[in-house]
Amino acid sequence: xxxxxxxxxxxxxxxxxxxxxxxxxxxxxxxxxxxxxxxxxxxxxxxxxxxxxxxxxxxxxxxxxxxxxxxxxxxxxxxxxxxxxxxxxxxxxxxxxxxxxxxxxxxxxxxxxxxxxxxxxxxxxxxxxxxxxxxxxxxxxxxxxxxxxxx
Amino acid sequence: xxxxxxxxxxxxxxxxxxxxxxxxxxxxxxxxxxxxxxxxxxxxxxxxxxxxxxxxxxxxxxxxxxxxxxxxxxxxxxxxxxxxxxxxxxxxxxxxxxxxxxxxxxxxxxxxxxxxxxxxxxxxxxxxxxxxxxxxxxxxxxxxxxxxxxxxxxxxxxxxxxxxxxxxxxxxxxxxxxxxxxxxxxxxxxxxxxxxxxxxxxxxxxxxxxxxxxxxxxxxxxxxxxxxxxxxxxxxxxxxxxxxxxxxxxxxxxxxxxxxxxxxxxxxxxxxxxxxxxxxxxxxxxxxxxxxxxxxxxxxxxxxxxxxxxxxxxxxxxxxxxxxxxxxxxxxxxxxxxxxxxxxxxxxxxxxxxxxxxxxxxxxxxxxxxxxxxxxxxxxxxxxxxxxxxxxxxxxxxxxxxxxxxxxxxxxxxxxxxxxxxxxxxxxxxxxxxxxxxxxxxxxxxxxxxxxxxxxxxxxxxxxxxxxxxxxxxxxxxxxxxxxxxxxxxxxxxxxxxxxxxxxxxxxxxxxxxxxxxxxxxxxxxxx
Numbered sequence: 001x002x003x004x005x006x007x008x009x010x011x012x013x014x015x016x017x018x019x020x021x022x023x024x025x026x027x028x029x030x031x032x033x034x035x036x037x038x039x040x041x042x043x044x045x046x047x048x049x050x051x052x053x054x055x056x057x058x059x060x061x062x063x064x065x066x067x068x069x070x071x072x073x074x075x076x077x078x079x080x081x082x083x084x085x086x087x088x089x090x091x092x093x094x095x096x097x098x099x100x101x102x103x104x105x106x107x108x109x110x111x112x113x114x115x116x117x118x119x120x121x122x123x124x125x126x127x128x129x130x131x132x133x134x135x136x137x138x139x140x141x142x143x144x145x146x147x148x149x150x151x
Numbered sequence: 152x153x154x155x156x157x158x159x160x161x162x163x164x165x166x167x168x169x170x171x172x173x174x175x176x177x178x179x180x181x182x183x184x185x186x187x188x189x190x191x192x193x194x195x196x197x198x199x200x201x202x203x204x205x206x207x208x209x210x211x212x213x214x215x216x217x218x219x220x221x222x223x224x225x226x227x228x229x230x231x232x233x234x235x236x237x238x239x240x241x242x243x244x245x246x247x248x249x250x251x252x253x254x255x256x257x258x259x260x261x262x263x264x265x266x267x268x269x270x271x272x273x274x275x276x277x278x279x280x281x282x283x284x285x286x287x288x289x290x291x292x293x294x295x296x297x298x299x300x301x302x303x304x305x306x307x308x309x310x311x312x313x314x315x316x317x318x319x320x321x322x323x324x325x326x327x328x329x330x331x332x333x334x335x336x337x338x339x340x341x342x343x344x345x346x347x348x349x350x351x352x353x354x355x356x357x358x359x360x361x362x363x364x365x366x367x368x369x370x371x372x373x374x375x376x377x378x379x380x381x382x383x384x385x386x387x388x389x390x391x392x393x394x395x396x397x398x399x400x401x402x403x404x405x406x407x408x409x410x411x412x413x414x415x416x417x418x419x420x421x422x423x424x425x426x427x428x429x430x431x432x433x434x435x436x437x438x439x440x441x442x443x444x445x446x447x448x449x450x451x452x453x454x455x456x457x458x459x460x461x462x463x464x465x466x467x468x469x470x471x472x473x474x475x476x477x478x479x480x481x482x483x484x485x486x487x488x489x490x491x492x493x494x495x496x497x498x499x500x501x502x503x504x505x506x507x508x509x510x511x512x513x514x515x516x517x518x519x520x521x522x523x524x525x526x527x528x529x530x531x532x533x534x535x536x537x538x539x540x541x542x543x544x545x546x547x548x549x550x551x552x553x554x555x556x557x558x559x560x561x562x563x564x565x566x567x568x569x570x571x572x573x574x575x576x577x578x579x580x581x582x583x584x585x586x587x588x589x590x591x592x593x594x595x596x597x598x599x600x601x602x603x604x605x606x607x608x609x610x611x612x613x614x615x616x617x618x619x620x621x622x623x624x625x626x627x628x629x630x631x632x633x634x635x636x637x638x639x640x641x642x643x644x645x646x647x648x649x650x651x652x653x654x655x656x657x658x659x660x661x662x663x664x665x666x667x668x669x670x671x672x673x674x675x676x677x678x679x
Contacts, residue, residue: 002198003215006306007223009197010313015274018318019360022325026335026359029326034335036353036383038343046346048353050332050382053345060346073340073354074258075377077477082444082674087480094448097380097477103452138452145346 039142041149047142052102059119060145061104061112064092068099075099103138106131122151156457159392160434163461164427166396167403174400175407175419181315182288182308182408194306203301206624209289210617212305213282220249220275227271234262239598243605248272250612251279251370251502253472253587254604258376260354265337272372273361277321280368280401280503281312286619287405287504290511293623294532295413297631302623312503316401317368324397325363332386333359358384366397369502371466371473371587379462379475380451391454391462391475398465398473402500405507413532417639422510425644426468429499429651433488434464440484440671443678449477460485467492470502472587479590483573483674486590487667490577493584494659495651496551496615502585505612508619510647512544517643517650518636519544532638533631540625547618551611552658555583558607559662573666578604583611 026034037049047053052063054070068076078095080087088094092108109131117124130147131139186194186201194201204212224245228236236244240256247254248271259268285308292303329335338355345351358374362384365372375381385391403423410419441456450459454475462475467489478486492499498509515531519541522529529536536544558579563572570578577590582604637643 003212003306004219005197006199006310007216007219009193010278010310011223011270011274014277014313014318014364015270018321018364019269019273019357022322022329022360022363023335023337023357025326026329030329033332034329034359035338036334036336036341036355037332037386038341041346045343047343047351048383050386051351051353053347053351054349055347057347070351072260073352074261075375075381076258077377077380077449077480079477079479080448081479081670082446082448082482083670083677088446088448091447094446094450096447096451097449097475098375098377098382098451100377100382101451101453102382105447105452137455142346149346 039146041146046146049140049143050102052096052100053142055141055145057119058115060148061109061116061139061141063104063141064101064108065095066099067095070100072100102140102142104141105138109139109144116148120148120151126151156455159457160461163392163396164431167399168423168427171400171403171423172407172416174404176411178316178404178408179411181311183412186307190310193310199306201304201307204304205300206289206302206620206627209302209305209623210620213285213616213620216278216282216309217249220278221245224248224271224275227267231264231267232262233264236262237598239601239605243601246605246608247587248275248370248372249279250585250608251283251368251470251505252582252585252608252612253365253370253372254582254589254608255372255376255378255587256601259373260356260375265339265356268361268374269357273364276361276364276368276370276372277313277317278309279370280317281309283369283502283504283616284312284405285309285504286616287409287508289623290508290619290626291409291412293626294511294534296627297629299627302620302627317364320367320397320400321360321364324367324393325359327393328359328362328386328390331390332382333362333390334383335359354383362394363397365473366394366471367401369398369401369469369471371398371471373473379473380477382451385475388453388455388458391458395458395461395465398462398469398471399500401503402469402506405504409507409511415639418532421639421641421644422507422514424641425647426499426510428648429495430464430468433468433492433499434460437464437485437488440482440488443484444482444674446480449480451475463489464492467586467588468499468501470497470505470584470586472581474588478588479574483667483670486577487573487663487671489588490580490667491655491659491663493580493586493588494552494555495655496548497584497586498651505585505615509615512547512615512619513651513654514638514647515540515544516548516654517647518638520650521636521646527635530632530634530636533634534626534629535632540622543618543622543625547615548654550614551583552655554607554610554614555579556658556662558583558603571666571670572662573670576662576666579607582607585611
């Protein structure tokens with residue numbers, strides 16, 4: 001009987017109290033992050049800053065291809081061996097481990113600038129300035145596209 | 152390699168080397184303090200005696216927790232899941248968490264309810280490492296006590312590891328993860344319309360609390376199928392670095408706890424250094440492999456090359472098994488090193504408690520071999536290593552390797568799989584080593600697989616845990632003789648390193664050559 005009581009006590013502490021305490025404190029202190037870092041445009045939720053979404057329109061930056069086709073439930077990787085003939089040589093053809101990587105490296109962003117400039121009738125330099133402003137080796141696709149829409 | 156990568160790596164090692172002695176000292180304090188009034192009341196309410204136990208009583212108490220966990224988890228999985236789970240799958244899943252393997256056989260976000268994740272998995276993420284640590288505490292007592300019939304009280308060890316060590320650390324880490332973007336809520340899912348107007352369903356739930364204890368405790372199971380690659384679990388390069396550190400922290404600190412407990416901090420430092428040297432050497436080989444391949448396939452951009460490899464390595468050196476990449480897309484050289492770390496018996500930091508007791512078994516074997524070489528009676532810290540002890544040491548070190556190799560051979564023999572030898576070996580090593588890292592998204596699809604790997608995990612866990620408790624009992628009852636073998640010197644560290652390499656090299660070299668190194672040769676040919 002004794003061990004069972006301890007077992008129940010530990011379950012109550014670690015399985016109920018602990019996750020609920022973290023949830024409660026997060027809800028008070030970090031409500032945005034705890035609920036998925038959602039991004040709004042004109043008052044409408046258009047996605048999460050952290051989760052990749054599919055872009056097909058030439059006026060937007062496109063993310064890397066996704067093994068789960070940007071379906072988040074469940075997340076999935078391609079599981080491709082480097083010995084496989086289909087193993088991609090170019091970054092733009094690689095897939096991430098989560099299938100939901102929200103970022104692309106700078107070289108892949110630069111590659112897409114001419115297409116976007118043409119679709120938006122903008123100067124390529126204007127878009128390049130936008131990309132370089134982040135001063136990171138990669139860009140967040142959704143956030144950058146929202147900035148493009150604001151130009 | 153960029154200078155930035157160098158700072159990242161050096162900072163990681165530096166922080167580990169400075170913080171682990173501190174946590175080790177805190178552990179020593181927590182495990183040895185006298186029972187306070189509040190703690191005493193808890194034991195009284197649960198009707199548990201806090202008197203020291205013999206090894207048999209200790210083992211019985213430990214196994215009763217394992218058994219209760221098995222029944223409880225299987226019941227939860229069978230009764231409360233989003234998709235149907237068969238009995239053999241429930242057995243496999245429950246086993247994988249109880250043995251601290253956390254082999255993820257099903258994607259959590261689509262199959263498990265939040266209730267199951269919290270009540271069944273998060274709780275076991277606390278209990279499994281506490282069980283392993285309790286066994287280490289028992290063995291430590293066996294070494295520093297003399298003429299004693301007892302090896303401590305399991306309930307006290309188990310309770311203190313969870314409440315004084317794991318709970319506060321998890322709470323801090325979970326809140327840090329949330330601050331960086333890891334999700335923590337009780338919503339089920341969220342349907343949104345993307346910028347281009349498509350429908351996307353985002354997973355929701357208490358992810359950060361589970362991610363934190365999975366990293367610290369060594370179970371390593373992800374809230375999400377893609378585990379620490381998932382941006383909702385591991386949102387930034389910084390969280391990736393901190394999570395890698397958390398994976399190593401407790402196993403590293405236990406080495407220092409051990410040193411303080413037996414009265415020689417230097418012994419703790421020697422063990423820590425041996426583990427660290429293995430880790431750095433293996434990491435360097437693996438990093439070379441990724442530089443040769445130079446690809447972002449199966450990796451997340453935000454972690455960078457080094458960060459991607461950091462968790463992959465920390466998680467296979469320790470028995471954690473969490474993953475932030477698709478390991479099969481790495482160069483076979485890198486994944487071979489990761490597999491070898493698991494084959495060593497999870498002793499390079501290893502699991503919580505289990506890693507260090509494995510290394511202590513190797514230490515005893517080392518003094519035995521050294522004793523043979525110089526013609527003296529072998530003793531470890533003044534405790535004679537005689538035939539009964541040696542039998543159990545060898546049993547504990549050899550049985551898991553046998554299961555890995557024979558199991559792989561059997562799987563190849565029946566030929567019912569389209570996996571390569573490397574994949575089969577990796578997955579057996581991972582299950583028997585109670586790691587839980589998976590290559591090629593290796594999923595079991597038959598009930599015989601579920602049962603076979605479930606049994607492999609139990610054998611891997613208990614075939615070292617039970618001998619360790621028996622040894623603790625035998626050593627505890629012994630007298631201490633004057634010690635002539637210095638185990639606190641760099642020379643001993645070197646000797647220990649050679650013994651580990653020799654024993655495991657002889658066991659696994661043929662299979663390494665046939666499996667991963669063969670694939671690596673093909674890759675070099677393809678690249679040239």
